[in-house]
Each structure stands twice: as C-alpha cells, then as structure tokens.
Amino acid sequence: MPEPTTATTAPCHVPSEIDAVIVGAGFAGMYMLHRLRGLGMSAIVLEAGTGVGGTWYWNRYPGARCDTESMQYSYSFSPELQQQWSWSERYAGQPEILRYANHVADRFGLRRDIRLETRVTAAVWDDGKRRWQVTTDRGDTVSARYCVMATGCLSNARMPDFPGRESFRGEVYHTGHWPHEGVDLAGKRVGVIGTGSSAIQAIPVIAETAAHVTVFQRTPNYSIPARNGPMTPDYEQDWKTQYDARRAMARQTRNGILANFNDKSALEDSPEARQRQYEARWVTGGTTFMASYNDLITSKASNDTAAEFVRNQIRSIVKDAKTAELLAPKDYPIGTKRICADTNYFEVYNRDNVSLVDIRNAPIERLTEKGLVTGGKEYEFDAVVFATGFDAMTGTLLKIDIRGRDGQSLRTKWEAGPRTYLGLMTAGFPNLFMITGPGSPSVLSNMLVSIEQHVDWLADCLGHAQSRQCNLVEPTQQAEDDWVAHVNEVAHKTLYPSAASWYMGANVPGKPRVFMPYIGGVGRYRQHCDDVAAKGYEGFRVEGRVGERVG
Numbered sequence: 336m337p338e339p340t341t342a343t344t345a346p347c348h349v350p351s352e353i354d355a356v357i358v359g360a361g362f363a364g365m366y367m368l369h370r371l372r373g374l375g376m377s378a379i380v381l382e383a384g385t386g387v388g389g390t391w392y393w394n395r396y397p398g399a400r401c402d403t404e405s406m407q408y409s410y411s412f413s414p415e416l417q418q419q420w421s422w423s424e425r426y427a428g429q430p431e432i433l434r435y436a437n438h439v440a441d442r443f444g445l446r447r448d449i450r451l452e453t454r455v456t457a458a459v460w461d462d463g464k465r466r467w468q469v470t471t472d473r474g475d476t477v478s479a480r481y482c483v484m485a486t487g488c489l490s491n492a493r494m495p496d497f498p499g500r501e502s503f504r505g506e507v508y509h510t511g512h513w514p515h516e517g518v519d520l521a522g523k524r525v526g527v528i529g530t531g532s533s534a535i536q537a538i539p540v541i542a543e544t545a546a547h548v549t550v551f552q553r554t555p556n557y558s559i560p561a562r563n564g565p566m567t568p569d570y571e572q573d574w575k576t577q578y579d580a581r582r583a584m585a586r587q588t589r590n591g592i593l594a595n596f597n598d599k600s601a602l603e604d605s606p607e608a609r610q611r612q613y614e615a616r617w618v619t620g621g622t623t624f625m626a627s628y629n630d631l632i633t634s635k636a637s638n639d640t641a642a643e644f645v646r647n648q649i650r651s652i653v654k655d656a657k658t659a660e661l662l663a664p665k666d667y668p669i670g671t672k673r674i675c676a677d678t679n680y681f682e683v684y685n686r687d688n689v690s691l692v693d694i695r696n697a698p699i700e701r702l703t704e705k706g707l708v709t710g711g712k713e714y715e716f717d718a719v720v721f722a723t724g725f726d727a728m729t730g731t732l733l734k735i736d737i738r739g740r741d742g743q744s745l746r747t748k749w750e751a752g753p754r755t756y757l758g759l760m761t762a763g764f765p766n767l768f769m770i771t772g773p774g775s776p777s778v779l780s781n782m783l784v785s786i787e788q789h790v791d792w793l794a795d796c797l798g799h800a801q802s803r804q805c806n807l808v809e810p811t812q813q814a815e816d817d818w819v820a821h822v823n824e825v826a827h828k829t830l831y832p833s834a835a836s837w838y839m840g841a842n843v844p845g846k847p848r849v850f851m852p853y854i855g856g857v858g859r860y861r862q863h864c865d866d867v868a869a870k871g872y873e874g875f876r877v878e879g880r881v882g883e884r885v886g
C-alpha cells in the first residue's frame with residue numbers, strides 16, 4: 336500500500352476558461368472530476384488543503400476513524416479498485432482512509448487537475464455569458480460553465496467564541512483542524528470541550544498518555560461499542576465475491592448501509608425478546624444498532640425502549656453512579672442527534688486520570704491564562720481540545736460569497752434556512768450544483784453511497800445537456816418549493832426535530848432551526864432522482880439558447 340501523501344505535486348495551472356470548476360478535493364470532488372473527464376469536459380478541482388481527502392485530510396485527531404464499515408465506506412464505481420484495495424480493519428482509521436484517497440488520486444491520474452492550497456472565496460453568475468466567475472484567495476479568476484460545490488457537509492469547524500480565548504497560554508486544538516505533524520499530549524493536563532463523535536473517539540486515546548483529562552459535557556451522547564478489529568481474510572473475501580449485489584442492495588436501503596434491518600416495531604416484541612435483540616446488536620457493535628427495529632426514529636414509545644437499554648449499558652459500565660447518570664442521555668430520543676460508535680468511551684471514565692464536568696447548567700464562562708472557568712471554578716490545563724463540531728451542511732457554502740441571478744447572494748436566499756431542489760441545486764443559481772447538499776440524504780447516510788449517487792446523477796444530467804447543445808440547468812421555483820415542503824413534512828413525521836442537533840442547526844447560535852438533510856431514505860430518494868431524470872429532468876429548466884427549452 337502506498338504511504339500517506341499530502342502535497343506531492345506542484346500546484347496545477349488554473350486556466351481562465353473551463354467547462355467546470357469543482358470546489359473541494361474530498362471523495363465527492365475527486366469522483367466528480369473523474370466523471371466529468373469521462374464526458375470530455377475540461378474541469379479543475381480547487382482545494383484549500385495541501386492534499387486530497389477532504390474530511391479525512393482535516394480530521395486527524397487521536398482515534399479518528401470512520402464508523403461505517405470500510406467494506407461499505409469506499410467507492411464502488413471501479414470494480415478493479417474495490418477488488419484490489421484491502422482494508423486492514425473493520426472500521427478504517429483516518430490515516431488509512433487518507434491513504435485510500437491518495438491512492439484514488441494517483442490511480443485515476445486526478446492530481447494534474449487538482450489545484451491545492453487554493454481556497455475559493457467567491458462565485459458570481461454572469462447571466463449574459465451563462466458562466467460562473469470563480470475567484471480564489473490566490474487571486475485567480477476562472478470563468479466556468481458549471482460550478483460544482485463538493486465542499487463537504489462537516490468542513491467548517493466551529494470554535495465557540497468564549498471570552499478570553501486569546502489569553503490562554505497553553506496549547507489549543509480543534510479536532511477538525513488537527514495539526515498534521517501530530518500532537519504529543521503525554522503527561523499533560525488536557526481539557527476536552529464537547530462529547531460528540533469526535534470527542535468520543537479522541538478521549539479514550541488521549542487518556543492513555545495524558546496526565547489527566549477533564550471532559551466538559553453539555554449534552555451526553557448515546558454511543559454503541561464499535562467492536563473494531565482486524566479485517567479477516569474470510570470477511571473480506573465474502574464481501575469481495577458478492578460486492579456488486581451487496582452494493583446494489585445498500586443503495587436501496589434507508590441510509591446506504593447493509594445492516595440486517597429488522598422490519599418490525601419494537602413494540603411487537605416482548606420486553607425479554609427486545610432485550611435479546613438489543614443485546615445481540617450491542618455485541619455486534621456499530622451504529623447499525625438503530626436498525627434493531629423499524630420504528631425507532633418514528634415512535635417515541637419504541638425509541639424509549641432502545642434509549643433505556645443504552646442508558647442501562649452505560650450504568651453497568653461506569654463504576655461511579657453519579658458519573659454514569661451524567662453520561663446517560665435522557666432528554667432526547669436515541670438517534671436524533673448523530674449516534675456514536677466508540678472504543679472504550681464509557682470505560683474511560685473508570686480511569687483515575689479522567690473526570691467529567693457537567694456544564695449543562697454552568698456554561699464555560701471564559702478562558703483564562705491557565706485554563707478555563709465554569710461554575711465559578713477555574714480548571715488549569717496544559718492543552719485544551721475543542722471537540723465542538725461544525726457549522727454543518729451550510730457553513731462552508733455560505734462562507735463563499737456566492738451570487739446568482741441578479742446578484743442575489745446565497746446567504747440572503749438561505750437566511751431562513753437552506754432551500755434546494757433535491758439537495759442538488761437552488762433556484763436563481765443556474766449551473767451551480769451541490770454534492771450531498773441540504774435537502775438530500777447526505778449526512779444521514781453512508782456518505783460514499785450518497786456522493787456516488789449525486790455525482791452519477793449530475794454527470795448524466797450534464798451529459799444530457801451536452802448532447803442537446805444546452806448550456807443552462809436550473810430548477811424551477813415551484814419544484815424547489817415543493818421539495819422543501821416535502822423534506823419538512825417527512826422530517827416532522829420522525830422524532831428527529833425534537834433534538835437540539837446540528838442536523839437542525841441548533842449548535843450554532845443564530846442559525847435557523849431547520850432540519851437540513853432529507854430523511855425519506857437513500858433508496859426512495861434515488862428512485863425519485865431517477866424518475867426526475869427519466870421525465871426529462873422534471874422540475875429543471877434545461878436550455879440551449881436563451882429561453883429555449885430543450886430538455
């Protein structure tokens with residue numbers, strides 16, 4: 336296997352005119368480039384980092400690994416790639432996933448069209464030319480027919496604006512921006528703020544060598560043991576011999592993951608049978624615990640049974656009863672904030688060098704020279720780790736100054752929350768596409784499955800436009816309004832909106848509370864997108880000369 340690489344190639348030249356600009360060189364951007372090349376289009380990927388890999392380039396905190404199994408969290412578009420690549424563990428760690436991203440970049444010759452260390456700052460639509468003017472922080476301006484935002488859903492790291500942040504003399508890190516050279520926390524007093532997926536993975540690893548770890552928890556999280564382990568040759572072979580059939584099945588599931596879905600209500604089983612079901616899933620491990628029954632996200636009564644099971648597991652693992660109760664989530668249904676998968680997370684609180692501080696009712700007041708203050712008490716640290724998450728789904732897009740028809744800014748259009756048709760486009764912004772944008776299954780799914788579905792759909796759409804000499808694709812206002820209404824309606828049939836989650840924008844002060852991803856299911860959504868295409872891109876205007884509808 337090749338060693339991890341980052342910036343191994345000289346930055347490529349940015350042409351002034353091109354068919355397509357792709358923003359971001361994560362899994363979405365790289366595959367988009369590959370597909371656009373297949374259409375004979377000229378395309379360039381602009382990437383802020385010094386290497387490819389997106390999420391897996393930035394998130395290098397200790398313990399970072401994917402909690403979807405690697406046999407499923409990988410590209411399916413190349414039979415040779417999926418047969419020849421071998422994963423070393425059931426859930427690959429960040430360095431291995433980054434190696435995979437680099438392998439893909441090399442294998443498909445993508446680097447020559449990827450410009451690294453180049454952040455897109457603005458994209459402005461020129462209605463006369465029907466082109467996007469894309470500007471970068473290096474001062475380039477590229478004129479592109481199409482602009483594809485492959486910017487990722489969790490790429491805008493959030494540092495809460497605590498007073499006194501600058502005064503802290505120790506080291507400060509964010510899990511989403513971890514230094515590439517690594518960080519030595521051995522023997523240090525470390526404060527960790529946050530208890531989401533990143534913290535839950537990082538804390539047990541940091542605790543192995545730190546002098547002391549103090550975790551500041553605002554909201555406890557449900558987490559299931561990952562049960563990670565080495566990939567066995569039998570398991571790998573079993574997948575590889577049936578890859579096509581399994582990938583096809585995964586595409587039809589609710590979240591793009593084959594998970595032994597139990598298609599019955601939790602309330603149909605006796606309490607004893609339910610306990611057996613949950614225990615079996617707990618032993619198997621992983622976030623597919625939520626597939627124990629078919630109504631865990633729609634029925635509060637069913638959900639309560641799963642939530643109570645996990646709370647009892649926490650109580651049985653954590654020796655100190657008070658700490659166990661603090662770690663047991665009680666005020667939101669299981670799964671409605673992103674469920675986590677861990678290795679020794681709850682167990683870590685049995686160590687003498689780990690303590691938990693509940694900050695729900697006593698928010699962090701400020702940082703000081705020596706540490707931070709909460710509940711009137713100062714805690715002293717050598718290092719503080721912010722595991723405080725992201726301005727998810729919309730944050731990165733809105734950081735770019737995107738202006739569509741008549742100079743309308745996307746920030747203004749999305750002031751009350753994102754509005755899209757299919758999570759792919761937004762009206763008034765022709766030829767601007769989003770990969771796994773708000774309004775699509777996106778973060779509720781196996782990202783690789785959803786990325787491939789979007790990229791494939793979009794490549795087909797642009798191929799369709801190309802073959803008809805069309806140069807403009809744009810959703811109608813009506814199609815967008817109907818889709819937004821549908822996304823909301825489906826979300827409100829579930830328990831999800833009841834939690835103050837980042838899915839709802841609740842983690843960012845002032846962000847509109849709108850359930851952003853589409854919860855109708857990956858299979859159903861795919862079918863809908865395919866139907867739209869089969870009906871000549873229903874809900875889109877696909878035009879050649881100005882005003883002439885061709886599609």
Ligand code: N01
Nearest residue numbers: 400401402495529530531532533534553554673722723724
């Ligand atoms: O971020 P998060 P993350 N004061 O937003 C707390 C994916 N991911 O980086 O819940 C005090 O989940 C905040 O508290 P609260 C995955 O989709 C995947 O961990 O808002 N605390 C919360 O505890 C995941 O969901 C993988 O009350 C503050 C934490 O910080 C997503 O990325 C691994 C605070 C943030 O948790 C984001 O995960 C890692 C404040 N002012 C991530 N502000 C895998 O595949 C925030 N918090 C395994």
